[in-house]
Amino acid sequence: MVLVGFAVAQPAFDVISKTPEFFALRGSSRTEVILFALVMGVGIPVALLVLELVAGLAGRSVARGVHLGLVAVLSALFAIPLVQGGADRAFGAFDLTPSGWLVLAVGVLLGIAAALAYVRFRVVRTYLLVLSPAPLVFLALFLIDAPTRAVVMPPVSAVSKPAPVVMLVFDEFPVASLMDERQRIDAERYPNFAALANSSTWYRRTTTVSDRTTVALPAILTGAVPPPDTPPTASEQPRNLFTLLRESHRLRVREIFTSMCPAGPCGGSGLTALPRRTLESVADGVEIAAHAAAPPQLERRLGELGQGVELGDAAAPLEGFIGDFQRTDQPELHFAHLLLPHYPWVRLPSGRSYERAAPLEPPAGFQEGSVHRWDPNPWLVRQAWHRHLLQAEYLDRMLGTLLRRLRAVDVYDRALVVAVADHGVSFAPGEPMRDVTASNAQDIAFVPLFIKAPGQREGAVIDEPTRTTDILPTMMEILGGRVPWKIEGRSLIGRSPASAPPVTVASARLSPVTTPASELNRRFRLALMQRIRMFGTGSDGPDLVDREHHPEWIGRRLSDPRVRVGGPAAVGIEQRGQLERVSRASGFVPVLLTGDVREEPPPGRELVLSINGRVAAVVPINPWFTGPPRFSAIFPERLLREGANSVAAHWTATRQSFRSSAPSRLE
Secondary structure: OHHHHHHHHHHHHHHHHOOOHHHHHHOOOHHHHHHHHHHHHHHHHHHHHHHHHHHHOOOHHHHHHHHHHHHHHHHHHHHHHHHHHHHHHHHHOOOOOOOHHHHHHHHHHHHHHHHHHHHHOHHHHHHHHHOOOHHHHHHHHHHHHOOOOOOOOOOOOOOOOOOOEEEEEEOOOOHHHHEOOOOOEOOOOOHHHHHHHOOOEEEOOEEOOEOOHHHHHHHHHHOOOOOOOOOOEOOOOOOOHHHHOOOOOEEEEEOOOOEOOOHHHHOOOOHHHHHHHHHHHHHHHHHHHHHHHOOHHHHHHHOOOOOOOOOOOOHHHHHHHHHOOOOOOOOEEEEEEOOOOOOOOOEOOOOOEOOOOOOOOOOOOEOOOOOOEEOOOHHHHHHHHHHHHHHHHHHHHHHHHHHHHHHHOOOOOOOEEEEEEOOOOOOOOOOEOOOOOOOOHHHHHEOOEEEEOOOOOOOEEEOOOEEHHHHHHHHHHHOOOOOOOOOOOOOOOOOOOOOOOOEEEEOOOOOOEEEOHHHHHHHHHHHHHHHHHHHOOHHHOOOOOOOOOOHHHOOOEOOOOOOOEEEEOOEEEOOHHHHOOEEHHHOEOOOEEEEEEOOOOOOOOOEEEEEOOEEEEEEOOOOOOOOOOEEEEEOOHHHOOOEOOOEEEEEEOOOOOOOOOOOOOOO
């Protein structure tokens, strides 16, 4: 039990205590958290003891061998991080990195030595006996910090106008993605967001309070920024929208990374699922302990952490959310946090996908490290931005389906509708994608916020500075209630114009960033115009294509005199097989082309890819890999036909002088 506590339970407890979303992401109840801790701290040692007893049935020597083997393995797991720490200090003095295999070998040898010492020296066995209470101490300390207390329901605010409530929280969605050059909703590209804006109040200068969902989303629901490291759960943050409306509304809540709705009003997983869910959490806990023990150079061989959490298709929650709406006389609160247009960016405006990627699988183009920082070379960053915008168009399509459903069941006109994003996302080479910095704050801070009051039919645009903490008091005032506790936000109804204060955005992994409002607005305008220069607006035509890489060629035949191509290019296209059997009914279309170049690229030339004799994309070669030349391109879905499609590659006829309009850093 002692060795299990030091080698398995404590490392897992330590990581989980610093990761408040561990239980929220799994929707773990108070009972599940306690059972998890008991199994990790007591259940695993008991299971290993049972294993030894079973081995004893085959003979005493077998049982002794199993016992010593477990001592060696657990001692090695405990020793490896200590060896890694010592090696880092020793090798670091010479600016060297110790070999992961060397660290592992030394740790294994120490584990074997510990097992032999356990057999030969009574003092070692006595020492372990003295330490036997330690695992129980680890367990108690973990339960003190874990979200295990019961939910203490706050007072319910009297609601004099209990209208239906529909609330959508998008993820990784900067408001600039929706805008045209006049900072209006691009109605050609996003007709359904434009329709929502035409019947709601659009708070165009809304900023988030954090770059982390598990902070930004609770701030929306509570009206205040939670203290650092506060778990996003109802037990830790019971004063929120859901508990306020628990008596006046039936709650239909879909959360992903948070668990802010209490199990009573929002239902629960049921007793039958309790053992399975607990064992799944324990399996993740053991995996965390293994990652904690592994040398950094070998850790990736264990796979990514969190794979046991089943997020599924990002579109599925929205589809289920739309299906929840029925005609009813009882006021309902429908809430959904959606992983859209969050990466992986794999959806087209039609709803079809073009790449298979696991939920939360980072896109290509990141440097290694805990902070998702883009590679300095701009091409993959630029293409990621392109893909984000395509997925935003898909989100618009789904929003249209929701709005039609709300009207069909006679909810839309009567409802309070709120649509907001938790935070934005940035596409600047060398900069973090979503961890806020002084250079990308304009991309992370500004988020869309639309609030439609019951009966509202005319749209309005408000440019007064707004924070996401203002949403809860605004909703409660519209419903004829109030927030009966102290909050940071203020209602937006009838607010008098005021000077814009500096905007602060907290960061999960970096330092908070505070920017004067005038400077943040200036940088926002520059970033918006950069995006429009690169990808245009809906007025440029139906295809969302790169506007700086011969957009006028897209869709034209190679024989068109306006298309200036040179000789054929020797390339290997990895999607050739998919292009030979296109079926839109399958929901998958191969509009992302990748491959390698099998000749020396002509200096200054770019690759022209054609589908069925028509130009599909013009792209540069190998701007991000150091190995063999490669390319990556996205082309409009309309160029595909059912069944077999031909693909060809040519070089541009002349040297290209395209601007590397980054995405670039803004000054």
